[in-house]
Amino acid sequence: MTKVSITVDGVLHESEVEPRTLLVHYLREQVGKVGTVVGCDTSSCGACTILLDGRSAKSCSVLAVQADGSSVTTIEGLAGDEWHPVQAAFKECHGLQCGYCTPGMVLSAVDLLSENPNPSEAEIREGLEGNLCRCTGYHNIVKSVALAAQTMKGGKK
C-alpha cells in the first residue's frame, strides 16, 4: 500500500492505495465519487474524464499514485451554487440521453472552452474526439458546447 494525498472536489483525502489502483477506481470506491464512470479498458471512450490539476484527463488511465499531490475535479464538484454553464447548456440543448458519457463529455467541454473560449463547430468536434457517445449522435452535444461558449463569454462563469 502507498500513501497518497489527493484533493477531490475541494476536499483533501489522505488514503492508502495499492499502486495498481486506477484513479477512477480510487474516486469511485474510496472517495465515493460514483458520478465518474468507466466505459472501456483501452483509454478510448473518455467516460472517465475528470480535470486533473485543471486539465482534462482520463481517470482510467492514471494511477492513483500518479495523482498524489494533485487536485481532481469530478462532475460532482463542477457546480458551485449554480450549475456550470456547460451543465446548463447540456440541459438546454438536450445534449444527453442515457447520461453515461455525460460526466466525461461535460468535463472535456469545460477543458475545451478554457483553452479555446470561442470554438468553431469543427473545433468543438475535434476537442471532443476523446469522448464517445452512443446516444446523441453528437449533434446536440456540439450545440450545447456552442451555447455554453456564448453564455460564458457573456460573463456568466
Added chain:
Amino acid sequence: MIPSKFDYVRPKSVDEAVAALKAGGEDSKVIAGGQSMLPLLRLRLAAPSVLVDCARIDEMKGIKDNGDSVTIGAASTHWDVMNSDIVKTHVKLLADATATVADPQIRHRGTFGGALAHGDPAGDLPAVVLALDATLEIAGSKGRRQVAAKDFFLDYFTTAVGPDEILVSITIPKLGKGWGTCYEKFNRSANGWAVVGVAAAVKVDGGKITEARIALTNCAAIPVRASSVESALKGVAVSASEIEKASQSAADGTRATSDLAADKEYREHLMRVITARAVSCAAGV
C-alpha cells in the same frame, strides 16, 4: 480490467531513476505519462514488477532554445510541446504532428519521450524526429549517451533505450530559412492512429525544391525515411503534378504490414498519395 500487482517508486532525479530501474531488475519499467502503459496494464498485456515514475523529474521537463537547436525534456507532455512558443516557432512540424496525437485528454498526460521510447510503429512522433535528424539523450548506469534518431528506432516497440536506461531529452536542430513543413496523417476515424503518416520538410528556393526530408509513419516496424522521394524531389518545380510524380517512389524501402486498416498494397498506395500531399503542403502548393 484491473492491472496485476506491482510496486511503484517516484525518484526525484535521473540518477535515482536509473538506480531504481536497476534495483528493480528485469521487470522494472519506466512510466511517464502512462498513456500507453495503462491500457497495457489494464489488459494485463504488461505485468511489470516495479514502475519507476519519471513524470516529475525536473531535468526531464522543460523546453529550451539553444540558438541553432531546441531541447525538449522527455517528460514534457504532448500538450506542453504543442503549446510551447519555442516549438511552434522553430519546430513547427513537431507542434503540428503532436496536435494530431490521440485526443486532448491523452495529450495532457502523454509525454514526448514516452511516445518515442514506446517505439510504436503507428506513433506519429518517431517520424518527426527522424525527419528532423534529432539527437536523443539516454541515461543509464554507465552514464549518458547521445543517439541519432536514425539509430534510435530498432524494431517493433524496441528502441535504443536499454532496460535500465531512460530517455532524458531530445534535441532537434532548427531548419532555418526557406523551409516549410507538414505532417499529413491519414486515419480511418478522427481519433484513430495513423494508417500512414508523412512528416515532410522541404526547402524551396526560386520556385524549386532544393532539399527534402521525408519520414513515414506506420510503413515498417520503425519509421523510415523516403530517401528516393527525397532525391527525386531535388530540383523539382513546386507544382502539384511534379511533386506527385516525385512521390511515386515513396514505398521504396518500406516494409508495409497488413492489418484491418490497410493491406500492403493499399498502404503502399497511401504512402505515395499522402507523401505527395504532405510535400505539396510543406512546399505551400
Added chain:
Amino acid sequence: MTELAEHVAAIGRPLKRKEDARLLTGKTQWTDNIQLAGALHMAILRSPMGHAKITKLDVSGALKYPGVEAAYGAAELGDLNASVPCVWPVTDDMVAPDFPALAKGEVRHMGDCVALVLAGTAAQAADALEGIVVEYSALPAVINMDDAIKEGSPLVHSDKGTNKCYTYKLQPQGDGAYEAAKAKADVVVKRRFVNQRLIPSAMEPRAVVASPMGTSGELTIWSATQVPHVLRVLLALVTGVSENKLRVVAPDVGGGFGGKLQCYREEILCVALANKLGRPIKWTETRSEDMMATHHGRDQLQDIEIAATKDGKLLGLKVDLIANMGAYLQIITPGIPLLGMFMYPAIYKMDAYDFSCIGVFTNTTPTDAYRGAGRPESTYAIERIMDELANELGMEPMELRKKNWIKHEEFPYTTVAGLTYDSGNYEAATDKAMALFKYDELRKEQVKRRASGDKVQLGIGISTFTEMCGLAPSRTLGALKYVAGGWEHCTIRVLPTGKVELVTGTSPHGQGHETAWSQIASDTLGIPVDDIEVIHGDTRTSPYGMDTYGSRSLAVGGQAILRAGEKVVEKARLIAAHQLECSANDLEFDHGVFRVKGDPSKEKAIQAVAFEAFSAHDLPDGLEPTLQAESTVDPQDFSYPHGTHLCAMEVDTETGKSTIRSYVCVDDIGIQINPLIVEGQVHGGLAQGIAQALYEGAVYDSDGQLLTASFADYLVPSAPDLPSFVTDHTVTPSTTNPLGTKGVGEAGAIASTPAVINAIVDALRPYGVNDVPMPALPMTVWRTLNAARQGGK
C-alpha cells in the same frame, strides 16, 4: 394544502428533460455504483478460442489466491448451471441447442464462459483467474455463413448434425406468384448485399448485482438491463427461484440499443450463486468482455431480386436471407430476421413477394436485437436495390420511388407482405426534404465534378423508408410463435396532496420517458408536468410491463398512460359531481378543473378531488376511496413511421475516404409528444446507421478470433467523424392509437444506412461501381473503385 401550479398544455412542447438534473451532476445510480456489505465479486474466465474441446479444467488453483471464496467450472456448478432461454422458436422444427451458463466441455465462440471465481474484491477475483488451469484442443471453426450451410462443413453443434437452425418462408401470394410476376418483367435486378455484423456498444457496460438480503426474503437483482420485467420472468423460469421472490431493478441504465434486451448468462449466474451462497454477488463487465459477450447484431446475407417493367413499375420482389445466429440462440435471436421480413416491400406497391430465410450457426458471438432489429436490414436491401434498378432503367432514383410508392390518399394500405399501413404521406416528406437538401443544386454540382474529373466526387443518396413499430398486438406475436405478449401497463395515482405517481412498465435508458410520460399524463389529468413523478424499472414498484425496445414504449405504453389517466378523470368526475351536487354529465373538465356547465363559479380542481378521495368523508355511495386507476393496453396494430433521408457524400477517389457533406432527413412519426426528445432520438439513430455504413463492423478471422475486440479496432465514431444533421418533420397522425403517435427510437438507424451507401455508389457510378460493401472504410472503397476501373477496361 400546497399551492397548486397551473396546468399548461404539455403535449407537443419541447420541454427540457426531468432526467437531466441527476445525470448532469453525477447523482446517478448506475448498477456498478451499488456496493453491498459482504458482496462477492465475480470474474469470468472466457474462451480465447473460437471452437475447442475443453480437455482439462481445474479451478482449484484459484482457491489459493487471496480473498477467493469459491471457483466454479460447469462440473462444480452442477444443477445451478442453468441455460440461457430463447423465447422465439420461429418454426416447430427449429434446432435449439443447449446454451448453458458455463460451457460444458466445449467452447463455441471467443468469449464463451468457461469458469468463474468469486472473491472479496474485483481485483482479487481478476487475479485468481490466473490460478485456473484450462486446456483446449482446437476444433475446426466455421465463421462464414455460406460455408456453414455447405455439406460437410464443420459443425458448431456436432450433436445436431447441421448448422442450419431453421428455414422460414413467406409467400403471401402463394408459391410461384413471384415467378409469374417476374415472367412479365422487362428488367430484373439481382444483388447480394452483406449486412455486416455490428456490436451494440452501449457506453455503460453491463453490470449485475444480485442480493439475497431483501426484507421479505426476496432476491433483488440490479441489472443494467432494458427489460427488468421480462428478465424477472425468465430468471424465475431458468433458475427455479420463485418469481414472487425475485425483484429486478433496472436503475439508471446507460444505453442499450438492444444489447441489454436479454437474459444473459452472467445474470443467471449471479442469481443462482447469490441464492445458493446467501451473499450478494456482483459482476461488472469490462469493455473487452462486452465486445465478445454482449450479443451482436445484424449479420445477414441478403440475396434480393426485383422485377419491373421498362417504364419502372414494380412487379415483384424476392428475398432470400441467410442469417447468422452465432454459436447459440439467445432471447429472440432467431426472430430478428423475421422482424424485417414484412418490411422488404417497404413503401412500394407491387404484385408479388417471396421471402425465405435460413438461420445458421457459426462459431461467433450470438446475435440478437440491435437498434432496428430486422428493419434496418430490410430497408437497406430495398433502398439499395431501388437505386440499382433506377440505374438499370436509366431513371432518376427519386422518380422511380415516386412512381411506385403508396400515395397518401391510398391509406390505410395493405401491402404485398400482408401488413396494413395506417397512414403516411411520402410525397410531403419527400418534397420537404428535397427542398431542404437543395437536391437540384447538388445534382448540378455533381455533373460539374464529373465533367472536370475532380479527385473528390460528389454522390447523392436517397432513402425513403418506413418501418413497423409498436411491437405488437399480442395475437400477432402469438401467430409468429413469439412467447410473450405486446401489451403495456400504466398505473396513475393522484396522491392526497395533488402530486401524481405514474407507474409505467416501460424501462427507459436514455429515451426521456420521465419527461414525455409526464407530458401525456399532464394533459390527460390537467396536472402540471412537474407534479408528476414517473416510476419505472423496478418490478416491486412497477410490477407489470413489457419494457423498452422496438420503438414500442410510446406507441404502446403511451396508450396505457392515456387510458389510465382517463379512468382517473372518470372517477374524479363522479366525486366532483357528488360534491358540487350535479350530475357527472353536467361537468366539463378543463386544465384539471371540473366546472358545472352553465355555472362556472362552481368548480373543483382534480387535486382537491384527490384529497377528498383520500379523506373519503364524503364520497358517492359505493365509490371506493383513493384516486387511482390502472390500464393494460394491447395495441390494436403496429404503426408505421416513415421519412425521406438524403445524404450528400464526398468521396476522395485517391484514398477512398468518404466524408459526409450534408445530411437531411424529414421524418413523419405522427404526433410528437416532445419534439426535443424526438430530435435527439433521430440524431442518435442517424449516428448509428451512418456508423454501420461507414465505420463499424465486427471482424472474425477463420479461427473465430474476434479481431475488432476493443474500441481501438471497432470504430464507434467520435464527434469529428459525423456531421451536424438537418432534421425536420411532417405530421401524419397514426390511426392505430388514440394519441396518433408512432415510434421514433429506431427511425434514424433504419433509414440512414442505405442513404449513405447509395451516396457513395452514386459518387462512383461513372467509374462503373454499382455496390460498395459495408463498412465503406477507405480501403474498401478504394478496392471497389479499382476493381470497377479494371473491369471497365
